Amino acid sequence: MAIKPLEGLKVLDATSNIAGPYGGAILADLGADVIKIEVPSGDPSRSMAPIDGDKSAYFNIVNRNKDLRQINLKSPDGMAELNTLLESADIFLTNFLPDRLVALHITPDELMNKYPHLIFGNLTSYGATGVDASTPGYDATVQARTGIMYLTGEPDGRPVRAGVSVLDIGAGTWLAMGILAAVIERGKTGKGSLVETSLYETGISWVSYHLAAHQISGAPSVRSGAGHPTFAPYGIFKTSDGDICIGVGSDGVFVKLCEQINRSDLAIDPLYATNVNRVANKSTLHAEIESALEGESAIYWAKKLGSNGVPADLVVPPEALFSDEQEKEVGMLLPNPDKESAVKWIPGLPIKINGERPEIYRSAPHKST
Structure with a gap:
């Protein structure tokens, strides 16, 4: 029901x-x-x-x-x-x-x-x-x-x-x-x-963050592509066969990333040891990470990083959701x-109430004739 x-x-x-x-x-x-x-x-x-x-x-x-x-x-x-x-x-x-x-x-x-x-x-x-x-x-x-x-x-x-x-x-x-x-x-x-x-x-x-950030720093807002002005490393990285998105929001996660890509030296490098320094040196850090990722596939790194505490995932088109196993588990796509x-x-709605997602029980109406 x-x-x-x-x-x-x-x-x-x-x-x-x-x-x-x-x-x-x-x-x-x-x-x-x-x-x-x-x-x-x-x-x-x-x-x-x-x-x-x-x-x-x-x-x-x-x-x-x-x-x-x-x-x-x-x-x-x-x-x-x-x-x-x-x-x-x-x-x-x-x-x-x-x-x-x-x-x-x-x-x-x-x-x-x-x-x-x-x-x-x-x-x-x-x-x-x-x-x-x-x-x-x-x-x-x-x-x-x-x-x-x-x-x-x-x-x-x-x-x-x-x-x-x-x-x-x-x-x-x-x-x-x-x-x-x-x-x-x-x-x-x-x-x-x-x-x-x-x-x-x-x-x-x-744009709440950008308004608050401007009041603190006085600096003009900038475009960051797939990255973020607050965190680094954060964004799209090349692997051997495609792109992966990695998000690092804390020093602890950065240490985990470095361990998983066999670059623990980056975690103790003064240029990258703190988030503020990583943001200031994000271009060189991005290159270091891509160099470490180039030997394996995007799927390999998404699974390895994701299962070891580092937010990372594949870059795919929306229609990939039709075959996404996680979508099948959460049941977000409902029959028309x-x-x-x-x-x-x-x-459907991205909420569940007592474990149940509200249903689509009536299709959008045809035009009245």
């Missing part, structure tokens, strides 16, 4: 694209009854490549476990239908810009005055207030604005977008987390709350209930 801790909660999810719908999907996975409100033209994420019938890769991911109601919010009949649904809803999610909320008469003040029990979740690009509140934005553009793109890439290269939509998925997660907190608060007061988050605020949170879809497996 599926674990559904949010069973009984009714959510109207009027969000579109990726970030907002992902927040709704989290609530749906946890058992809430989530109805996706879709305009007649369809959610833009249905057409994001690659396409899977009337869905897409993204649409399958961020709209699983939801029911569908097509509503034209620009028509009186559509707004009447929405208000009927709101009468019994616990939660209303949007990612509309402020001007559209006003035009549709569904601002937080209007709806929460009419439905005092309602929890209103609003996810925007740049926040609900300020000079940029009405500015549209996507994951990449806000990565640029918050410094994430500046930090990503090789030291001598141009800034690049992080390979995963970290702001979309992150903001959706914060939205769901805020909604859960508001549910607890309503249990105490009997009243709903306004929960607001944005891609922009999520981006600021993600839509047997006609090309997407057979979907990552």
Whole structure:
């Protein structure tokens, strides 16, 4: 039997694209009854490549476990239908810009005055207030604005977008987390709350370390490639047949690394004995380590180091997870209930409750006809 801790909660999810719908999907996975409100033209994420019938890769991911109601919010009949649904809803999610909320008469003040029990979740690009509140934005553009793109890439290269939509998925997660907190608060007061988050605020949170480091050192932030400005050795290293990622976060782990690669001399070398010195001399240290690794394969070193207390692993594409034995043990990939879809497996929530992972019991809905 599926674990559904949010069973009984009714959510109207009027969000579109990726970030907002992902927040709704989290609530749906946890058992809430989530109805996706879709305009007649369809959610833009249905057409994001690659396409899977009337869905897409993204649409399958961020709209699983939801029911569908097509509503034209620009028509009186559509707004009447929405208000009927709101009468019994616990939660209303949007990612509309402020001007559209006003035009549709569904601002937080209007709806929460009419439905005092309602929890209103609003996810925007740049926040609900300020000079940029009405500015549209996507994951990449806000990565640029918050410094994430500046930090990503090789030291001598141009800034690049992080390979995963970290702001979309992150903001959706914060939205769901805020909604859960508001549910607890309503249990105490009997009243709903306004929960607001944005891609922009999520981006600021993600660069917390760099903001703190700049205040301490006064030095400008830099791109570190696969490495890290705080630790060394840390990053990608060549072996006889491919790359391996090694992460050393303490002097003790560095000693273990040196022992496993038969270079114990490095651990007592004044240039490398402490993390601060290793960071200052990371280029020469990187070369020393690669020289020691060149005689064996990436698989050999990943197993040898990992089994001896040194964080290390292979560098592989995401699709390698389909044959990863560890994934089979933890059961992160769940079957898609839509047997006609090309997407057979979907990552579930990365949490278990009493040993059980919340299920995907309903596939993302087909477009209403």
